[in-house]
Amino acid sequence: MSLTTPASKLFTGELPLLSSDSYGPVSSGEDVAIRLKTFLLPEEAPAPQPGQFYLVSPFGEGSGVTFPAVVVHFDAPSRHLKLAAYSSGLEQEDPPTDALFFSEPEGFEPDPWLAGPLGHGIVLPPEPMPIGLLACGPQGVVLDGFARSLSEDVDLTACWVRDAGSDEATPPPGHPFTPFHSTTLDEALEELEWAEWIAVAGPKAFLKEVQQRLSGTDQVLRAYFGSDFGGCGVGACLLCPVKTQNGYARQCADGPVFDLRELVFE
Amino acid sequence: MSLTTPASKLFTGELPLLSSDSYGPVSSGEDVAIRLKTFLLPEEAPAPQPGQFYLVSPFGEGSGVTFPAVVVHFDAPSRHLKLAAYSSGLEQEDPPTDALFFSEPEGFEPDPWLAGPLGHGIVLPPEPMPIGLLACGPQGVVLDGFARSLSEDVDLTACWVRDAGSDEATPPPGHPFTPFHSTTLDEALEELEWAEWIAVAGPKAFLKEVQQRLSGTDQVLRAYFGSDFGGCGVGACLLCPVKTQNGYARQCADGPVFDLRELVFE
């Protein structure tokens, strides 16, 4: 570790927002939509990979409201960076400015600020192998975003699991590939038995459940763990702990993608 | 004093803003304009007099940003209430939300909230007599507002005194009556020698100066004292003291208009 980390390793700045798109809801029972935003990334910033994460604030630098958004696509020649995040609480009259959110109250002019890329993103295994995606609830957006970045010849099954709080789950519409399953966790795990590598995203209780059910398999399990996120975003403050078998790791610098088998749920 | 104070004595609520007008600057060397705003006052609110004050917040009830604005006109049949206040710091990039201001940054949608009328306003003497108005700096807006409410046959001279920080003072343009003088304090006091009743508004140092210079006359001197204003606006918190010969009085409930001769400047 040395002070000579290249200045381009991290990037932070107010970025022009080129376009914004949204679809959803992605799961019933909640007022959640997926937002896709395209920014113009300056020359000095490093080229991010799909599945990596940026810390995003819709309120500009210094607002204190940030959360990680997944890279869906980066077009190197034009330097267009497309990120995905979800919006919840859109219907609230008084959006919670002290909470992490990415909604757009009426008349709101976003002032996007990005920092990143963060530590580890979702990275496909080096060898081609059968890939599974297992998403639940709004946080599944990261897998949807990731899936949109994959070429169609990747050997992949994606399952969108019903939100615990509702009877039915809606998969993201207009998904660019099939097969895509909206199902229960039991069905999903059956569906994914053939996969050797699975990326999982969902609330803590969901991750825990998946970890337990798959404890007997030797599938590689990559989990997006992104709750209680806050603080510095660069690994300096230890406000974003995630418990692992080796003690607390940092979501921002050591994650937000971890080996699901190493996570400890208390 | 009893709990049975009629509920209509004070009024507070979010009021529809009907129209907004402004002119200025009123004094050079500062970026100050006068704002005239017309609100629709509900039936249950008491009819205010010109020269009385309302507590105004451009940010809605509960914002904590309030200041007194003078009643310029109240049209009883239509219940149109016109208030005047000044705007300073309009050019600041980052308007001071923790300060009292009434400016409108670009794109700002005011959410007007009024409470009042406050304790004592500027009230003409019961008998007709020669009236003088002596204004200095942005706070002189209260006299300008008051003057606009007077009928033209009031026997009146108004003097707008140069701001200490600049060489020249600009009187409010398009003033509805004459004579109106832009001058130095010496000249103004000479001009106002004939007046038996004088209303004065300006910064503390100015009020103090006027008090000293006129200590030998027997003119009635009514002073608008409205600095360090904050707190409850109803006389409950004692955060708005003004020193008088009888101890501290409350700007909001005992003022904001006082007998200038009774004020003590430390």
Next chain:
Amino acid sequence: MSQDVLQQTSVDLAVEVGPLKLKNPVMTASGTAGYGTEYAGLYDPGLLGAIAMKGLTRHPREGNRPARWAPTPGGLLNSVGLQNIGVEAFVVEKAAICAELAEKGCQPIINLACATQEDFIESVEILEEGCPAAAAYEVNVSCPNVKKGGCAIGADQNALASVVRELRSRTTKPLIVKLLPLVTDIVAMAKVVQNEGADGITLVNTIPAMGIDAKTRRPKLGSVTGGLSGPAIKPLALRLVYLTYQATKMPIIGLGGIQTGEDAIEYMLAGASAVAIGCGQFSNPRAPLMVLEEMAAYCEEQGVGSIRELTGGLILE
């Protein structure tokens, strides 16, 4: 409107601060609602559970020189310096207000902020005689805005014990002590007053603080230092209420930065039996009523039949 909401609610809003019974848990904080009538033009203060009067001293006080306030991030800095009319004028001019409030079922609480034990004793004697309608005394040993007095007593366990003991022997009315928040061990101070027979505790007063204007290089307050109130201090106050309740189970009036029903509920969960609204009234003069309505709505939503159940209801696993 508020009156309707409160009459229609199925929630039992009555609470007890030790022997002091309140028809609902919301009061105004001393020093922010004058002598009880100042907001009467806006709503009927008789609707509240209690009104704490402006802090009184044995003799009238002029208060501190301006500026007496400055805004801070999330808070308000003030230094009124206990400007008040003194207990003697109070019994002449304001005892009738206390009686009128009491008749409406709103408990008038007398906040006493004397500088010495003798002053405390004499003041209570005058009030016992001259203001029979007073429902309780709030013994304020924590005003940060006077050169000597209150704070000195509030920081000294012996002096504090002695004041409470003397007052206890002179009144049967509820004695509630408003403790100094800037102490390392709040529980020790609470136990001192509990042992001397105090009926309850008020937490918190404003917390000693100051503001500086970088441009003029001068203090923002005329008295240089002052006290901080408002949402900025709520996290500090909640902890003091929580620790004191856990250790003593004494009845507590919780306050500091309450602006919404949820804020108030947080204080009750931490251990408060009642709550007070201070500077929250400055941005919304009807805040006490709004908070009360929101508390009732919270109870309805959460199926809480009696609001008393919330006291100390924080879930620790």
Next chain:
Amino acid sequence: MSQDVLQQTSVDLAVEVGPLKLKNPVMTASGTAGYGTEYAGLYDPGLLGAIAMKGLTRHPREGNRPARWAPTPGGLLNSVGLQNIGVEAFVVEKAAICAELAEKGCQPIINLACATQEDFIESVEILEEGCPAAAAYEVNVSCPNVKKGGCAIGADQNALASVVRELRSRTTKPLIVKLLPLVTDIVAMAKVVQNEGADGITLVNTIPAMGIDAKTRRPKLGSVTGGLSGPAIKPLALRLVYLTYQATKMPIIGLGGIQTGEDAIEYMLAGASAVAIGCGQFSNPRAPLMVLEEMAAYCEEQGVGSIRELTGGLILE
């Protein structure tokens, strides 16, 4: 850019915290800038006057269970619980960073947050040997986020005196004590460490506090209580710096809620010789540099030739 501004300014930015010489008055606060390199991808930390490392203990600590933070009005509530690698791993893994920072003229300050006097002594002995580049020790007796230790020493004049005395006899490096802010008499505590030969004082650490979620009725932090930082506490911290400076004239590192150059200037006027930025970095990771630039600009505007002149420059009439 920042580098340019700082090279071009005519203001002499050098300051002294007692024997500790800083090329400029801005440092990062312990616990908010890791072990000195975490922000290196964003700017060169060598530009700052000093970096205070994450609080170290004799042995590694896992830290508190999540949630470790919650936003509050104007502030941030945290309870990291001193998660750190321990002094032994520090000298192996991080001593080189200290040397590299020192070479750039940025003083590496070691924050020690031990639970006992023995741990403090052993830790300093290990660091004296293993981290010669350390510029000073910041003795943290005020961490609110551990069950025992720090705070207990910080609240007890004898324990505090004893720790400072023992460390003083074991190092010639500057000893700076980060005092407990939640005390009634900060001056008394400052005098204790002054008498034992401490070179300076840091004010303030986070202030003990808590958050409650009304809906779930649970504490917001995994450890129930935590510490409050950010703009909300600036008025409290300024007063402590002011009182301590007036009474002791000790060198002070001032912090708490600094986000702008003006905030920092306020601390210097109150009596601070240097300032630190803590959670201000979370919303603006380049805040330390920005604050430094704004301080230089303030001095230029106000005709201040050397920034040192501002210390204690509050005008009281």
